[in-house]
Amino acid sequence: MPETLPPDCVGLVEPRTLHFSDPLPLACGQSLGEYDLVVETYGTLNEEASNAILICHALSGHHHAAGYYSLDDRKPGWWDSCIGPGKPIDTNRFYVVSVNNLGGCHGSTGPNTVNPATGQPYGPDFPVITVRDWVDSQIKLADRLGIQQWAAVVGGSLGGMQALQWAISYPDRLRHSVVIASTPRLTAQNIAFNEVARRAITSDPEFHGGRYYEHNTVPRRGLMLARMIGHITYLSDASMGEKFGRELREQAYQFGYDAEFQVESYLQYQGERFSESFDANTYLLMTRSLDYFDPAYEFNNDLAAALRHAQCEFLVLSFSSDWRFTPARSEELVNAMIAARCRVSYSEIDAPWGHDAFLIPTPRYMDTFSAYMDRVAREIGA
């Protein structure tokens, strides 16, 4: 909790819920008859509505990207390091829109919200949502907010996939796409980690086929394991080594199976905290959405072909120690962009923090990101 809000913070913020009653057709063949999207906005939309930035969140993210809900909050929004006055996404210049994705568990319609057809939570009946579906829902949001063209769509990890999909699905509706720590498609290893996490959840006896709400329980153990696995893949071997090494909680080995290395209790704590706040069905959905993302798939696995109609300019950023979505994956994407004659800037940021580096304001990252966003602002006179 900050004593007073720092000057480069967007300040106290409030989410709001927008209701959409036009059906949204989905990739799976079903459609959502109506739905809510929860959003936060920071900064002021200019008269031409040309200074809007859409923030797309990652697996466990949500709409609360910056600022505080109250002075009692222990932490600000998840990307407060990058959004605020004078920060890379400068709220003195941009109007920032941050949305909780469909299928999420922070207020937007998802497995833990009520299915109007039954009066019960959707649970396992909530359809699988793809990255393309999210972008289709986000364009309804843009229409609602009167934003004809985003100055930029920005996201890290799964959020970067959405920024990429925007350029493919709605080429004239964004000027810039910022794709950070992302990949044009998951590898077999990425899918494998997701599958273990899902299996941990679905094999928890408290999962009840996804209808745990009706049993007044949650698959806490499975969700905890899923988070622990995920967490390892977000960090690098080196950063875990630097943070924990082989440090023990006690003076010597205990010769038992309770957590006795610091890294063990850290992971357990992270897993437990997550299992108390995140919805298991949403975790399944988000990981499946990651698995399915593959814009080249419909273009005979030719990523350049998928990008042929993109009109926006791209910034692609990767992090040297990210072994989840390695720099090689970003380079694959950049090479396809070049082949498709897209305008693209690319930088691999040297940072030891693994995949999570996209959340950490290292100087080189902030400078690169700020310089690019400054250009975006100047283009639109903001």
Place this chain on the structure above:
Amino acid sequence: MPETLPPDCVGLVEPRTLHFSDPLPLACGQSLGEYDLVVETYGTLNEEASNAILICHALSGHHHAAGYYSLDDRKPGWWDSCIGPGKPIDTNRFYVVSVNNLGGCHGSTGPNTVNPATGQPYGPDFPVITVRDWVDSQIKLADRLGIQQWAAVVGGSLGGMQALQWAISYPDRLRHSVVIASTPRLTAQNIAFNEVARRAITSDPEFHGGRYYEHNTVPRRGLMLARMIGHITYLSDASMGEKFGRELREQAYQFGYDAEFQVESYLQYQGERFSESFDANTYLLMTRSLDYFDPAYEFNNDLAAALRHAQCEFLVLSFSSDWRFTPARSEELVNAMIAARCRVSYSEIDAPWGHDAFLIPTPRYMDTFSAYMDRVAREIGA
């Protein structure tokens, strides 16, 4: 199942059980009053008993390293690629001893064998066994077999740790130590993966605090998850990509959470098979033994100091794509050996198969291993 046994196979083999009734003091402070070790041997011990090779197994390994139990066996022992007539560990020249470690679940005394004090399986009362304890039990085995000095102690992964510990604990009892795809100690990331695997097992309601035998059940789901996690870390991103890519079982996405990528069903199959054949308490024990291994620990974290009294010659092999125990870890070990003025040969083998590469007979690996073992044989006139 082979139609006939291949000529470079050790043939049909049989395990035997050796009983030891002298107490074995353990690192944890407890001791085992009596215990069994199950072994297989291949080849013939020469008159001087100078041609014996000890094979140390890894996490999920056992004594059945080479040959077949019957012509109906689908597969030979786990290291049949390296042990047999004309193979790197040439059974025409060497007498090979392969042991199931204490705490294992393939016949040697362990959590699933009967505690003579209670008449029930040890279960969670079985003490945690360290690498040093294993080596202490293996020297009793050497004494029993009349082997004053091993021509070589050989192992991959956790087995390599034992080969290394032999050189430290009993310098004059081995001529060569062959440490393959191993590490002088686990990193925080290694420990983290082990912890998630253990947590998957212990949080399975069927675990019953390790007393599942008494409940006529096994923590199948937990063990399956543990194996799936482990399996991912044994393979490389590239080898999983080559083997499975994003290949689907059906023609198109199913938009559900059942296994639909080939890699998912492969992992599930591996996990299920493992959960039917491996003991959960042994899995806990083996991973903990990995965590604890750190010969430098008692030498103020100076690995060279730990190696100062080693007398044997070392071969250290690593594999380029092994991200579990990277070549950098082997180099750390080799540097300490050089600092301690040990004789050491080192090669990083270029192989795409990840940690599992130590089980796969790639030409460069086999040539390097064979050349070294040929020298070992010639030294002793075998």
